[in-house]
Amino acid sequence: MKKSLIALSLLLMLGGTAHAQKVAFEEYDLANGMHVILHNDPSAPVVITSVMYHVGAKDENPERTGFAHFFEHLLFEGTQNIKRGEWFKIVTGNGGTNNANTSDDRTYYFEVFPSNNLELGLWMESERLMHPVINQIGVDTQNEVVKEEKRLRVDNSPYGNLIGQVKKNMFVKHPYRWATIGSMEHLDAATLEEFQAFNKKFYAPNNAVLVIAGQMDIAKTKEWVQKYFGPIPRGQEIKREKFVEDPITTQINATYEDPNIQKPMIVASYRTPSMKTRDARVLDMISTILSDGKSSRLYKKIVDDKKMALQIGAFSFNQEDYGMYILYGMPQGENTAKDVLREMDEEIVKLQTELISENDLQKLKNKYDNTYVNSNSSVEGVAENLASFYLLYGDVNLINTEIEMYRSITREEIRDIAKKYLNPNQRLILDYVPAKDKAENKQ
Structure with missing residues (x-):
C-alpha cells in the first residue's frame, strides 16, 4: 500500500508539472518575411540564438543530392566580416557553444551564449545569412570533411546504411528516396556556381525562422533583431513541388x-x-x-x-x-x-x-x-x-x-x-x- 501511495503521489506531481509547464512566447514577422519567435526565460543567465531554414535533402536536385547537408558545414567557413577559421574561435572565446544539423526537411543552426552575449549571437547568425563567403577553397575543404563523415557514419559503420536502404526502397517519386548525406559523386561534380545558386535560393529570410530563447530584455532584443536581420533582402518565393507516392499494395x-x-x-x-x-x-x-x-x-x-x-x-x-x-x-x-x-x-x-x-x-x-x-x-x-x-x-x-x-x-x-x-x-x-x-x- 505504501508503494502504491508513493506511485500515486509521483503520478500526480508529474501530471501537475506537465500541465503547469506552459511555454510562453511572442512571435512576429520582419518586413523581409523572416519569422521571429522570442521566449524569455530568466531562470539561468544563458540564451540561444537559432535559425531554422526550410531546406533539407528533399529540396535537392536528384542529380545534386547532399547539398542541404553540405551547407550545414559550408556556412561555418566564414563571412565577409568573420574570417575563415574564426567562427568557432569567436564562439568559444565568448563562453559559447554552437552546432547545426540537417534533416530531409530543414537545416538548423544555433549558438548558446551567456546572456550578456546575445547581441553577438544575433550578429553572427545575421552574418551567416547576409554575408556568407562561398568560394572554391571553402567548398573543397568541406567536401573532404563531408566525405570523412560519410566514411565514418555510413560506409564504415555497422548498419550505417540501414535508413538509407529503407528510404531507397520505400519511395519511388518523393525525394525522401535518397540519403540525407547525399552522393559524394554529385558533390564532386557540382560547380561553385551551383552552390552559390543553392544558397541564394534557400538561404533567405522569408524561408527561415529566428528563435531566441533564454534570459533577455525583450525590447532590446527586438532592437537588435531589427538592426541585424531587418536589412537583409527578401528572397524569391520558393515554389515547392508536391510529390505523391502510389500506395504500397504488395509487399x-x-x-x-x-x-x-x-x-x-x-x-x-x-x-x-x-x-x-x-x-x-x-x-x-x-x-x-x-x-x-x-x-x-x-x-x-x-x-x-x-x-x-x-x-x-x-x-x-x-x-x-x-x-x-x-x-x-x-x-x-x-x-x-x-x-x-x-x-x-x-x-x-x-x-x-x-x-x-x-x-x-x-x-x-x-x-x-x-x-x-x-x-x-x-x-x-x-x-x-x-x-x-x-x-x-x-x-x-x-x-x-x-x-x-x-x-x-x-x-x-x-x-x-x-x-x-x-x-x-x-x-x-x-x-x-x-x-x-x-x-x-x-x-
Missing part, C-alpha cells in the same frame, strides 16, 4: 549486403502519413507499446523470454510529407530472420485485434507527459521545438498543445491505426545481411 522485398556487420538484421517498414497528422502521433504510441524499454512487448517476448533475438525495436521515422514505421530484429542462435519477423507480426496482430488495457493506456500517457516535460526542460530544447512547430507544423503553440493530443488518444484508435497502416501487403521487408565475401572469409 516489397529487398536485400542489402553490409561489409561492416557479422549479424544479419530483418527490417519491416511501413509508409505512414505526415508527422503533422493525428495518425502519426498514434503510431508513436504504438512504438512505445512495442519496444520502449525492457518491459515492452517485443523486447520481453522475443529477447527476454524466448531469447530469439539480440536486439529488437520499433520506431516512427517522422517527416514533413511522409513517415516510415520501422521494426527491426537481430536473430540469434538457430533462429532465422523469418522466425523473428513472425514473432513481431504476432504482436502487431494483437494490437490490431485486442484493445490494450486501461492501465497500459494510462502508463503510456504518463510516459508522454514525462517526455513532454523533458523536451522543454532546457532553452535549447524549447528553441528547437518552437522553430520546428512553426516551420514544419505551421503552429507554434503545439509546443503547449501537442501533449493534449497524445493524452486524448484512445485504446480504440491504437487498434484502428495499427489495422490501417501495419499490414503485410503495405510494407517493405529488408534483409540486411553481412556481405557474402566477408561471410565466406569468416568461415
Whole structure:
C-alpha cells in the first residue's frame, strides 16, 4: 500500500508539472518575411540564438543530392566580416557553444551564449545569412570533411546504411528516396556556381525562422533583431513541388549486403502519413507499446523470454510529407530472420485485434507527459521545438498543445491505426545481411 501511495503521489506531481509547464512566447514577422519567435526565460543567465531554414535533402536536385547537408558545414567557413577559421574561435572565446544539423526537411543552426552575449549571437547568425563567403577553397575543404563523415557514419559503420536502404526502397517519386548525406559523386561534380545558386535560393529570410530563447530584455532584443536581420533582402518565393507516392499494395522485398556487420538484421517498414497528422502521433504510441524499454512487448517476448533475438525495436521515422514505421530484429542462435519477423507480426496482430488495457493506456500517457516535460526542460530544447512547430507544423503553440493530443488518444484508435497502416501487403521487408565475401572469409 505504501508503494502504491508513493506511485500515486509521483503520478500526480508529474501530471501537475506537465500541465503547469506552459511555454510562453511572442512571435512576429520582419518586413523581409523572416519569422521571429522570442521566449524569455530568466531562470539561468544563458540564451540561444537559432535559425531554422526550410531546406533539407528533399529540396535537392536528384542529380545534386547532399547539398542541404553540405551547407550545414559550408556556412561555418566564414563571412565577409568573420574570417575563415574564426567562427568557432569567436564562439568559444565568448563562453559559447554552437552546432547545426540537417534533416530531409530543414537545416538548423544555433549558438548558446551567456546572456550578456546575445547581441553577438544575433550578429553572427545575421552574418551567416547576409554575408556568407562561398568560394572554391571553402567548398573543397568541406567536401573532404563531408566525405570523412560519410566514411565514418555510413560506409564504415555497422548498419550505417540501414535508413538509407529503407528510404531507397520505400519511395519511388518523393525525394525522401535518397540519403540525407547525399552522393559524394554529385558533390564532386557540382560547380561553385551551383552552390552559390543553392544558397541564394534557400538561404533567405522569408524561408527561415529566428528563435531566441533564454534570459533577455525583450525590447532590446527586438532592437537588435531589427538592426541585424531587418536589412537583409527578401528572397524569391520558393515554389515547392508536391510529390505523391502510389500506395504500397504488395509487399516489397529487398536485400542489402553490409561489409561492416557479422549479424544479419530483418527490417519491416511501413509508409505512414505526415508527422503533422493525428495518425502519426498514434503510431508513436504504438512504438512505445512495442519496444520502449525492457518491459515492452517485443523486447520481453522475443529477447527476454524466448531469447530469439539480440536486439529488437520499433520506431516512427517522422517527416514533413511522409513517415516510415520501422521494426527491426537481430536473430540469434538457430533462429532465422523469418522466425523473428513472425514473432513481431504476432504482436502487431494483437494490437490490431485486442484493445490494450486501461492501465497500459494510462502508463503510456504518463510516459508522454514525462517526455513532454523533458523536451522543454532546457532553452535549447524549447528553441528547437518552437522553430520546428512553426516551420514544419505551421503552429507554434503545439509546443503547449501537442501533449493534449497524445493524452486524448484512445485504446480504440491504437487498434484502428495499427489495422490501417501495419499490414503485410503495405510494407517493405529488408534483409540486411553481412556481405557474402566477408561471410565466406569468416568461415
